[in-house]
Amino acid sequence: MKENNESVVFKPKVEERKVSFAWVIPIIILCILAWIAYDTYTKKGTNIIVTFKSAEGLKEGVTPLEYKGLQLGKVTKITMHDDLKNVNVRILVKSDVAKYVASESSRFWIKKPTVSLTKISGLNTLISGYKIELSPKFRTQDEYNKGKEQINFIGLDSKPDDELSAQGYYITLSASDKDNVEVGTPIFYNKFQIGEVVSKDFKYEKVLLNTYIYDKFNYLVNKSSKFVLNEALKVSYGPSGLQVEVGSLYSALVGGITVITPQKDEEKISKDEEVALYADQTSLQAKEYFNISFKEINGIGEETPIIYKGIEIGKIDELTLNVDDVNVRAYVFEKYKYLLTNKTRFFIQEPEVSLSGVKNLGNIVKGNYLTLKYEKGEFSDSFEAFSKEKLTQNENDILITLYSDDLNSISKNSKVYYKNIEVGKVIDYGLTNSLRKVKIQIAIDKNYSHILNDHILFYDMSSKLVDLKALDLNINFSGIEPLLNGAIGIVGEKRTTKLKKKEFKLYSSYKDVKKLKRVYNSGFVINAYYNNDFEIKPNMAIIYKNQEIGFVKDIKFNDNKSEVQLFIYNAFKKYINSKSRFYKKGIVNLKASLNGVLFEVDNFTSLLEGSIHLDTNSNMIYDNYEIFSSFDDMKNSSNSITILFDDVEGVQKDFSSLTYKGVNIGKVTDVKLTSKHKVEVKAIIYDDYDSFAKEGTIFFLKKPRISLQEVANVGSTVMAVNIGVIKGEGKYKNEFVGYDTQPSINKSHFGTIFKVYDSTASSVNVDAPVYYKNVQIGKVNKIDLSDDGSNVIVDCLIEDKYTKLIRKNSQFYDISGFELKFSLFSGTQVESNTFTSILKGGLVVVTPYEYNEKANSKDVFILNKTLREDWKTISPSIKD
Known part of the structure; x- marks a missing residue:
């Protein structure tokens, strides 16, 4: 088996990775801060300092700086000024307007709320507080470009005048420092508002009011216009009483200024021209100024009116105190200039209060005033004031000097009376050189010169109220005013002889001159007779219709009738004839019974001693003048009748009346029993005796009748029984047979x-x-x-x-x-x-x-x- 040693190369794996948002927030914040820094730097603005007298209403960080409603900055700090009298207000001005604010053109003032009866302005400042307003002098961009920068300013007390509209119609009024006119005061034309006062200043010792006339009313104001302060409330007290005048409720509250324009085509008033503001309507009238010299001034001063015949013709303008006198500068309106003559006399009118009344009572309320006594003459502007007493004494007044044992209540200005008519006054008095007598000088008005002769008598009317000496009562009955204020009376008759004497004796009472007056009066004597069953005294006054016409001169007493010699003043001879008869008016005749009280006093002479009164109403002819014991006895001698009644129960002497048709025509004067057991009533008939003393006239007793059916003559049950009369138409008869009740007649x-x-x-x-x-x-x-x-x-x-x-x-x-x-x-x-x-x-x-x-x-x-x-x-x- 074959071993494979070949190397293996792996392909790398590629992955996408996302950026973290944690770094974004700091970057945004950094950008915002940078923007804020940039904005702050670019809009930092400019600080200015304005010095005001007071910082009232200003707040740091709140109070704005404004111009026509646009906010330009804000107050940042308020500090004391170095002089410790003012305050420095630091204002941060926005940078975009700093060029216009921090300039020599700028002026600053504090805008406060204005609340008045005419308008409300700056109302928003009541909520936001006060504001600082900018008022620039420059109006164009070129002016600002050429102007200088400035950061320190002195604040103004009020809005500058040039802030007003350049196109507006502004008028400067010159007012007195006494005229209290405030900003906002309305200006009226025919009671319609056409403008207002927009500012107020004090220059050159004058109060200057800047007024604005609304555009649509410009034509109403020109150089002929007069500006007058409204009298919101005018109170005056004059002869017609208290007067209160109110122009309107609006003017009563806010006052105002009224424009009077007599000519509508005059030129406009320039803004630099000053126009006088008048205090009232009278200030518009043309005046004539003059001077008066006073020894002293009583209750008058500046603005005291000058009144002539109840009309105010001018006023006192100014008083100047000199060493010897007081100089008064006054004026009268031009239309009364004719009163200023070299024979015109000025005097002060004051209230007069006495027992006879109150004169010039209005002066007590409104004060004294200046008045004048005018006589035609040449114009004069300089006068010397007289006292009222000296003016009222006429140059032709007759001056007489009186000598008295005592001054009693007599004083300067005590009045002199003749038959209760004021005929003169006392102007001075003093002691004689021997200090035994008082010498009184009186002035008799020339209009009464005919009453003065050498036989007039003067007596003191201000003697004792009651004087009793040796049982001889003397009462002063001249009145209360003569008793308190003093007065002198004149007694005498008008004679053809003129006044030659200038000095007379002032007797102490009227009783003293009364006997002398009889001696001086011419007259004649008549013999009269009276029975001795009443008394007559010598000097008794003989009165006829409340006028003394003579006096009892002498009395010859006889056993049966006494003879009286009556002296009659010649002026009253025509009232004495064969039908004249007299009767005695006793001191007081008082009789009382259930019928009432009979109280008779003839006059004051009778009250003192009795008097003899003459009666001429008889138709009988008397062989001799006879004085009867009373008025009733005299009436009985001629106006007496006799009425026989069987019974006169309720008939009372002097209180039973004879009534005919409800009118008393006579009264019973005697009631007696005859020998035949009849009641004989004697009565007198006051007037028209012949028409009642006739056959056929019936007299009957008006006895009361009270029964279930009727009440008649009820007054006779407690009062005297009256005798009713039915008039007859026969021949004269004065003896009648009366009836117990009203008889049956046809x-x-x-x-x-x-x-x-x-x-x-x-x-x-x-x-x-x-x-x-x-x-x-x-x-x-x-x-x-x-x-x-x-x-x-x-x-x-x-x-x-x-x-x-x-x-x-x-x-x-x-x-x-x-x-x-x-x-x-x-x-x-x-x-x-x-x-x-x-x-x-x-x-x-x-x-x-x-x-x-x-x-x-x-x-x-x-x-x-x-x-x-x-x-x-x-x-x-x-x-x-």
Whole structure:
């Protein structure tokens, strides 16, 4: 066997092997890091530093740098400045805009949120915080290429003005530092907003407001335009009271500026031009300035109004205090310039409070004001102020000097009265050289010069209220104001002689001058007589219609009648004639009874000492002048009547009245019993005596009637019983027979009496109504028996305007009480006319269609007991 030693070569086995992903991740990371490094390197940016006064609202890593909403960078660090007053804010600016930011053109300011009533801006900063805004000066690429790089900046306080639209209509307003106008304040034209204040600055001691007028309203504003601050709330107090004016709710809240453009075709206002902002509408009016010199100013200052006849004509503009005086710079509106004359006088108007009233009450609320007294003259712009007291004293006033033992309450400006009319005032007072008297200077208005003569008397109206010396009572009744504020009275009569004297004595009271006045008055004497049962004293005043016309000059006493000399002033001579008579008015006349209290005081003179009064109403002619003890005694002498009664229970002297148609025409003056046991009543008739003192006049007692049916004259149950009167038409008569009740008569001032006969008395009572078709036309006046006693006579008093309804064939029916009908078939029926007829009774008159002629008081009617059923349907048309 053959051995094979040949070598065997094996073919290698080839296998594919895959790359591991473990190496891919590091490579990707390496690439990303390289990209980040490259991107960071290429976008690293530029750091700038801006110095602000405060970093309020700024945050590191948060606060952005923006320009027109585009973010340019971010705040990276905030540090203190070297001066320790400001802060440095480092900002990293993106590299692609660094060329524009890190430039000498850049300005930076902090944008804050603005919230006002007119608008809201920067609202997003409320959430994201404050922002830093870029405001570049350069506007073109060439300017940046030529500009220099800068990284340190000083921040601005607010947005620069040139940030505003270059094409906008901007107007600069010059305002006062007192005008509080904020950014955002609206600008109105005819109450419609046409613009707003966009910025505010203080330059050259002026407040400058940059305002923007909306494009579509540019035509409304030009060089003729006036800008005026709105008065959001105007409060004024003047003669018409408190006034509150509000332009609108919007203007009340935000204020605003109003534009007034009188000419629409004027040129536009340039941006560099400053336009005045007026504080109010009055500032637009042309003014005339002038100066006033004051010794002192009371309650006035800058802005104090100048008021003339209730109209504000100007104001005080400025006050300057000098060594000797106060200089006031004021103005009036041009239309009132004519008031500034060399004769015009300025003074301060203040409130005046006294017992006589309050003047210029409004000044207490609104303060004093400046006013003037105008007189025509040449124009003047320089004045000297006067006191009001000096101005009210006329140069033509009459100056008189008075001498008194005591000043009492008299002071400067105390008033001087003549017959309670103010005719002057006190202008000064002081002691005489001897120190024994008080010297008082008064000024009498020239318009009252005619009352002055050498015989006038002056007395102190401010003397003691009550003075009692030696039982002589002196009471000051001039009023409270003269008592407290002081006053001087003048007593005297007008005379033809003129005033020559300049000095007079001032008497302490009116009582002192009263006697002197009588001495100075011219007059004549008449003799009168009086009984000695009352007293008359010398110097008693003689009064006629509350005016003193004379006085008792002398008295000659005799046993029976005394003689009195009455001095009558000449001015009243015409009232003294043969029909004149006099009566004494006592100090007090007091009478009392159940009827009331009679308290009489004539006047104050009577209260002190009594007085004699003149009466001229008598028709009687007297041989001698006579003085009666009282008014009643005087009336009794001429207007007295006598009435005889059987009984006058309830009649009282001085309180029982004589009544005619409900009016008191007189009164009872005396009641006495005669020898024949009759009661004699004396009474007087106040007026129209002749028409009552006649035959046929009836006097009857109006006694009370009280029953279940009626109450009449109830006052007479506790008061005096009055006497009723029915006027007669006969001859003169002054003695009468009175009736206990109203008698039966045919005719009176109430109407006509118709007599109705009844066989027996019914339920009808006196004053029961008489009806015609349910309308009362009269009443029952009296119920009595006939002379023979066979019938009852009912006197029916029918009012005059209804007497034509009573015909000779008229029928009278009794409707007193009520009628009751009972039936098993028809039921029960109750009938009555009125409630009055149930209580007092009553009658119904029925006149048929075919009526006869008118009845008279002599006709007799029969009373029917049952009313006919058809009476309501009977309705004739009755003619006269």
